[in-house]
Amino acid sequence: MSVKYAVLGLLAQRRGYGYDLVQRFEEQVGPAWQLNAGAIYVALDKLEQEGLVRPLTPEDGAAPATRRRTARGAPRVIYEATPEGLERFEDWMATGSSMSPLREELHLKLALSQPRNLPRLIELTYEQEQACLERLEQHLGGAASFEELLSSTPPWSVVASVMVRDAEIAHLQATVEWLRRIREAMRWLQERPQALRPPLR
Amino acid sequence: MTLLSLAGVTKRFARGYREVEALAGIDLDVEPGDFVAIWGGSRSGKTTLLRVAAGIEAPDAGSVTFDSKDLASRSRRDRARLLLTDIGCVWQTGRITRGLSVLDHVALPRFKERAHAQARREAHEMLERVGTPQAATARWHELTDGERTRVALAHALIRRPRLLLADEPTANLNMIEREQVLGVLRSVADEAGVAIVMTAPDAPNLLQSHRLMSLDGGRLIKPRSEQRGTLIDFPDIGERAKRSR
Numbered sequence: 001m002s003v004k005y006a007v008l009g010l011l012a013q014r015r016g017y018g019y020d021l022v023q024r025f026e027e028q029v030g031p032a033w034q035l036n037a038g039a040i041y042v043a044l045d046k047l048e049q050e051g052l053v054r055p056l057t058p059e060d061g062a063a064p065a066t067r068r069r070t071a072r073g074a075p076r077v078i079y080e081a082t083p084e085g086l087e088r089f090e091d092w093m094a095t096g097s098s099m100s101p102l103r104e105e106l107h108l109k110l111a112l113s114q115p116r117n118l119p120r121l122i123e124l125t126y127e128q129e130q131a132c133l134e135r136l137e138q139h140l141g142g143a144a145s146f147e148e149l150l151s152s153t154p155p156w157s158v159v160a161s162v163m164v165r166d167a168e169i170a171h172l173q174a175t176v177e178w179l180r181r182i183r184e185a186m187r188w189l190q191e192r193p194q195a196l197r198p199p200l201r
Numbered sequence: 202m203t204l205l206s207l208a209g210v211t212k213r214f215a216r217g218y219r220e221v222e223a224l225a226g227i228d229l230d231v232e233p234g235d236f237v238a239i240w241g242g243s244r245s246g247k248t249t250l251l252r253v254a255a256g257i258e259a260p261d262a263g264s265v266t267f268d269s270k271d272l273a274s275r276s277r278r279d280r281a282r283l284l285l286t287d288i289g290c291v292w293q294t295g296r297i298t299r300g301l302s303v304l305d306h307v308a309l310p311r312f313k314e315r316a317h318a319q320a321r322r323e324a325h326e327m328l329e330r331v332g333t334p335q336a337a338t339a340r341w342h343e344l345t346d347g348e349r350t351r352v353a354l355a356h357a358l359i360r361r362p363r364l365l366l367a368d369e370p371t372a373n374l375n376m377i378e379r380e381q382v383l384g385v386l387r388s389v390a391d392e393a394g395v396a397i398v399m400t401a402p403d404a405p406n407l408l409q410s411h412r413l414m415s416l417d418g419g420r421l422i423k424p425r426s427e428q429r430g431t432l433i434d435f436p437d438i439g440e441r442a443k444r445s446r
Contacts, residue, residue: 126422133415133424139408141387151377166405173404180242180417187418 003035005092007043008081011053012089015080018044028161031138032168044079052085110182115196118186125183132172132179139169202269204396205231205254205364209263212249212419223249225419226263229398233363236390236397238410239421246419247400248293251366254398255290256280267364285310289357291367296353297341303352304328304337310360327355332381346373351382358389365389367399371406383409 006029010021021044022037029035047053056078081089106128113121149159189195212224223246231237241247252258253265256272265272268287272280284290298306308317308324315323328337331351336344344352354370367386371379387409389395399410407413415422 126420129415129417129422130424133413133422134426136404136407136413137424137426140411140413141409169404169408176240176404176415177242183417 003039004043004046005089007040008047008052008085008089008092011047011079011081012086015056015078017076017078028157028164030161030165030168032135032165047085048079051082052088053079053081055079115189118190118196122183122186122190125179125186129176129179132176136169136172139165202232203230203266204233204235204268205229205398206266207250207254207263208266210250210253210260210265211262212246212253212258213261222419224253224260227419227421229421231364231396231398233396234390234394235412236387236410237399238407238413239398239400239416240402240404240407240413241400241416242402245416247416248368250416251290251368251398251400255284255288255366257284286360287363289360289362289365291350291353291357291365291370293368293372297349303339303341303344307337307352307355307359310356323359324355327359328352331355331358331385332378347375347378350374351378354382354385358385358395361393362395365395365397365399367397369400369402371401379406380409 006025007021010016010024010028013024016024018041019037022035022040025033025035025040044053048055106124109124110121149162207227207229210224210227211222214221214223227250229237239247239250249258253260256265256267256275259273267283275283298309301309304321304324307328308320311320311323314320325334325337328334328351331354333348333351333355336348336352339348350370350373354367357365357367365386370386371382374382383406386397386399390397390411397410400416401407412427414424414427
């Protein structure tokens, strides 16, 4: 649902076609979103139906661009945001943001586990921490750090992308800290089997 | 060629009636120019790891090899000499040399090889490089914690070590100072080929390094890119899993 507004926002910046929007989304939001490129096209269709964006026609003076073709030979459609679209985007920017629920497979496994699963669960926390490190590795030597940001006068787009990237780093850090806490707790329990009495019926 | 190599390093301490395993089978290879960042919370074993790597403590099992020579086979004197020449250390407790000015403390490792004036000039440059030139004329008690850390870094780097072991060198620094210190570390690794093992308490501090890993409960957790085809190994888990069956 928010991809719809992101596409609208990208078109509010400047006109563009499907693949161009996919690339700009990746560039500005980052890989953490794990965008499914198809979602962009779905969003474009929906936005067009609602009259928030419209495809350019030759009368718009965009003829040379619209005549360009995609790799498969279909005409490449260039979209732009309509005035209603721009207004809707401004409304969206002004409203509060929803938080998506925390849904991790590991949480389900923990919730449905038994004491006999302890050794494997502890091992899973190591594997999960390893996965976090792998995600973190993608940020190694990142292009811009806050230091560079603060010591120069960067364009807003750079500041914005660093802040978004920092969100993933913060999330990974919190996850690793959580994994370490539950691992310590599970180890403690593992060394004291008497603490693992079956629940009362 | 590997400069520092830890193989199966284990270290135990007595804590009251219990024995804690501060390091449990650590394997780590560091090449010249490598900048390794180790992420560990408190009591994760990170300071112990650096002390063992520096040869200050001997492992209970496993071996530490520096410059293709097992540290255990070197004499005590030889190990102490390494700490004055090839291995630079930055400890969290920012050690000072009593009776020396801040500048002379930084210049100390160079006094033997250089005229004192020359060594002090180098110390000035080094303090400038780590972003705290004002420390040169300050008294010890006037330094902030962040300045002390950077004085310790200058003291470690001035000897041009081949290996730098830094225990939370970014503690007590603000964001700008932190990036500056990490930038210095990165550049000595990239330009001078110094091998660096640094510990850090959180994720943002890891990101200027070349390689990152995590230390928890004495175990080193490495991303798959680090493992060169072998599966991550947790001996005790395998054993406990067997016992619990």
